Amino acid sequence: MCRLVQRYRSQMIVFHDLSLSVIQSRKGHREMIRHSKIPKARASQTAGHSPVRGCPAVWLARWQTTEKSFAVNFGAPRGGSISRRSRRQTSDQADRRTGEMTRIQDDDQDIPDWEASIRPVADHTPSLEWNYAMKGWMLRAETSLLYGPSNVGKSALVCNLGSCIVAGRPCFGARVTPGLVVHVAPEAPASVRDRIHSCDIDPATKQNYLVCGEALDLSNFRAVASFIEFLKGVMRDTGEDIVLIVFDTLARSIGLLDENCAASMTQVVQTAEWIARSLNTHVMLVHHTGKDADRGGRGSSALRAAVDTEICLKPGKTENSVSVVQDKQRTQPKLAAVYFRIEKTVLGMDEDGEERTTAHAVETSAPTTGKPPGPEKMENSRDMAVRIALQTRGMLRDLAPAPFKTAELVATLPPELFANVAPENLNRTINRILSDLARADNPIVSGSAGVWKLTPSDARLTRKS
Template sequence: MEGGADAVRLAVANGRRVAKRSEREPKDARPGHAQVLADDLPLDIQFADELPEAFTPPDELVEGLLTVGGGSVLYGDSNSGKTFLVIDLAAAVARGSDWMGKRTETGMVVYLAAESPASVRSRLQAYQKYHGLKVPNFAIVQNPVNLFDGDADASAIIATVQRLEVQRGQKVQLIVGDTLARLSAGANENAGQDMSRVIERFDRIRTECDAHFLLIHHSGKNAAAGSRGWSGVRAAVDAEIEISDTPEGRCAEITKVRDLGTKGERIGFRLDVVELGTTKWGAPATTCVVVPADAPAKPKGKRMGEVEGAVVEFLAAYKIGIKKSEVVAHFAGRYEKGPIYRAMKALVSASAIHEASGMVCIAEVAK
């Protein structure tokens, strides 16, 4: 009985301690967690039950394609017409005119012509001559730009955009980077630690300028793998557009788009020659403009999957063969062993990689 009485007294004492602690702490307090005020939260929080009933759709810069303040990549092989198409799109934004049957939001364009300012100038001259008009509010930046080597050029772009808006009284809606390779000079395109620095500055520019940033990029050696280099670039953007040039015609296909529901849409176009003058040898000096056309039928070939693309990206960094077991070990914790071996088998069948004596390498570097 005495032991039972002691247990009762202990329980009562514990209850009093709990009650006193409850008086000091809010009911929802959890042991070990400091109490903070709502406005002291280090991260921006939105509760689901506080969302409004009315839905606000994404603000579109180009209908069904580009969003205001977003980011995109447009890529294709050399001479596929990708720069011509981007200039045509950017000119439509600067004019506030429809583009390929899509409505646009009018705004100033800042075109970072890091690859060839002269080429961009001549193509805009051809555009104006062909359409019989002048394109307003289309600024061509003619300096080299590097978003890999420090923050200086990113800061210069932001300052230029802000000052242009004051001078022109017009909002910059679109920034074009031509090309990603030139904007990331010195970086290893296949290395995430390098390209993530470029993407960080890409995001800073579009965020601080509140403008869409479109990057022109190149296809990889294996076209089925998509754009060249680190796959994280594709993951970082809101939209991706692939340019193809086939015997059936040229096409821009939306291969990725967030929240707009237009993935898979294909936009056909052709290039018409425009004569701008004569060379010093008396030959015609020509360039091209984009003209809408029917989109060619979509090829039946299967696009490379995520695992296959990751394997190709990894092997692209090697100039010699590597054991298949080493490829599997590289992706440990990211992909299971089975999918990696199946991906390598599929890539060998597609002639995207070569295999010999248990070793694999990119087909283009195999001898």
């Protein structure tokens, strides 16, 4: 394409039905790419090319017609086709300049009111209200990203949060603002409805949980504007505020955009902020992790940088345990992680007489780590075990007065308390504990060098007095 423009830069080529009708010089070529988003395709290819990422489908048929007329009028340079290197250079230039965005924007954008936007701090009065959707976790008029591996329980957690909001009950111990919830779930709307239907909440409040089965393209300005106006009408009709809007998932809500493109993801979050601020609601984007779950959400890191809150779901070490961790909070202090597990709920019997179930997120406490006790606690346990062994020996008349060796006492101690002590160091460890007991103000044992003897009770009483 670049070679064609260079070869015929003095020519004026009319492109019918394109937003920019004239290409004149390289500047004209760049402007055409910026306005009409030319796909990555051969100029000489006249039919059958596949849709290109970042190019709206409406342009494909028009571009084919343009390609054909271009080749007929001017021919293809040097052998009838543009080189692969030229196509790649043109494609890279188009990607850099457009960011592969398909959001419809007016050329004449409104100029910001700088006088109203730039104000001295002295005129500011801090607000003491959080305006939260879920206190300590999500604020209204802000955005969040909830991400985790596939099948970890993201939708189940969202349904649990949404049911708490419509019912006005705490979620993981945090207060919520009661109101409407809009769950945009084009992947599995029936599954979301099943989960909310089976929730243990008042049937009347279930009317406040709205499930949308159609995807909203956050790159389509007009679609987003109509979505906002529709939800404003819902709030007027119901008299309730929308507290939470969930896009489940992000991949189904960005149209033909590339989630690896920083400019595209920044624009998506800006659109989510527009929705959040227009409706005074919290907008949550549900996202997946990549192949390496430890690297965070899939795609461009600009997504994490742009949202206000980032929440990560991590599978626990115990069965069905999932941790909910705040990775980022822009305006609130981070809270400790919370936990839930997935449980099935029976909806009824299917056509074969078998149980038809759905999944629910059930809040749980922090699971036990199963780690061994710390050094101080372990030392106290060993000391107590030696004391008990000595007292037991003192109760036996045959053993009480006789001296004993350290190895004899070791045989009576719980082996699990000394599992991490090397066998050659075991006697030394017990000797140290016995030495400390022998130096006490009221010793229960005496001796040294691995030979010990219990102190008679009357001697202990005499020493104590």
